[in-house]
Amino acid sequence: MPFAIYVLGMMIFSMTTAEFTVAGIMPSLSNEFDVSIASVGYLITAYAAGMIVGGPLLAIGLSKVSKKRAFLLISAIFLFGQILGASAISYEMMMVARIITGVSSAACFGISLGICFDLVSPQYRGRAASIVLGGLMVATALGLPAAMLFNQYFGWRSSFWAVVVLVLLSGMLGMKVIPTASHSESVSLRSELASFKNPNLWAAFATSLLIIGATFAAFSYFTPILTDLSGFDTAMVPLILGIYGIATIAGNLVTGRTADRYMMPTLTIGLMLLTAALLMFGLYPRSPYISVLAVIMIGLTGVTLNPAMSTRITRVAGTGTLVTTVHGSIISLGVVVGSSIGGLTIDSGYGLHSPLWVGFILAILGLISLLPYLKRAKASAIMMKSKS
Incomplete structure (x- = not known):
């Protein structure tokens, strides 16, 4: 499998870890922003709503852009949202950050699968998809527990900043290894x-x-x-x-x-x-x-x-x-x-x-x-x- 497919999986791992993090650090966010646990739960809902509604709209907006460029732009948008969340000084600011990251995460899932399908022949698409989507599984098994440990020992913001580093690294690797064009760009x-x-x-x-x-x-x-x-x-x-x-x-x-x-x-x-x-x-x-x-x-x-x-x-x-x-x-x-x-x-x-x-x-x-x-x-x- 091309190395680019593993980089795409790394990006999905990073973004999925960000998605699940809030569920694992709810008491810390509740104390930080002086809101109820139920209100923190709405941050999870906001992320999901961004994925459901905003992801396809962002994909349409980037439909005339090459897949590699779209991947990098979406990664940059997610990075902005995650930095906003890590720096949040109010519940409302965190809510905006979660919507931004939810929208860009959904679009990144789509563009990552599109790129991985372009990089392999049809008979290997299932295997390629399992590597990219494997990032989701690894985030469940390792990403969320790691985020909870960061929260426990270094504070909740550290778990957000850790994802920022992962997304930045994935984006830089993607810039290097993802082909500029593919046969289905048309x-x-x-x-x-x-x-x-x-x-x-x-x-x-x-x-x-x-x-x-x-x-x-x-x-x-x-x-x-x-x-x-x-x-x-x-x-x-x-x-x-x-x-x-x-x-x-x-x-x-x-x-x-x-x-x-x-x-x-x-x-x-x-x-x-x-x-x-x-x-x-x-x-x-x-x-x-x-x-x-x-x-x-x-x-x-x-x-x-x-x-x-x-x-x-x-x-x-x-x-x-x-x-x-x-x-x-x-x-x-x-x-x-x-x-x-x-x-x-x-x-x-x-x-x-x-x-x-x-x-x-x-x-x-x-x-x-x-x-x-x-x-x-x-x-x-x-x-x-x-x-x-």
Whole structure:
């Protein structure tokens, strides 16, 4: 794989660490700005909103710029937002910083995938995507814990400045190793917009949203479920979440290997395992052994299906920056949908385990969304067999 692809993964790692950091240092930010924990939570929402709405708009604005230049401009915008956050003297200033970084992060996801797809032949796109998106998995396993340690020993601002250094380094490396042009730079905005008329693209978007929604309906509430239902001591939860992070890295490596040749089987089997894990967790949330097993299975099969989802998008609509950016926004929307519905079920009195059932239902809907394609594949296989 070209070294540039690893640099793109490093940038995604840096930006995803920035995204997750607030969740890990909420008490520190609450004390710093004299606001409630709920208000700090809105900083997470602001970042997600920036990714969902602003990312595609920024991608459209940069549609006539080369992908390398767009990558560098987006990195500079993110850098400005992160420096603003690290220097924030008020809650409002931090809110603006989070919106800026959310918008630029979504656009960077799209442009990074677009560049990586241009750098490899079609049969290696799944593997290339797994390296770029691996930055997301590593941020979950290592980036967030590191940010929490920085906060604990050097103060919350140090975790923000650490990301500034990482983004700056990634941008400088990108300037050196990303090719100035690629064979698909000529893709026009009009042709990309035409892709959105394809119903198969929206079907792929729907599956992606449901997979991520199912995962985050459960993941968002792992900590209270593990402590209040499964009976784990609070000190054990970081270890279990660390195991989850390792599982996501392992699952991402496997998916990256299988997504190119076996894209639909990878999605189908992965979704079936995710559904089984959520069902098992929902039925036996008070069993510590089953809980840990379910957490590992969700780590292996949830967000780790991203390379297969991205490969499906490129086969349906090509490698245009706008399409890949919108796909990233759809994934962010899945995070919001899953975690929000899970929270609503708890607030409505359905119990702390209810988000697991929300995840199970969303996973079932994800499997249903694949049925037309599985039937079509079966029909094609029968036709080929009859011809032979």
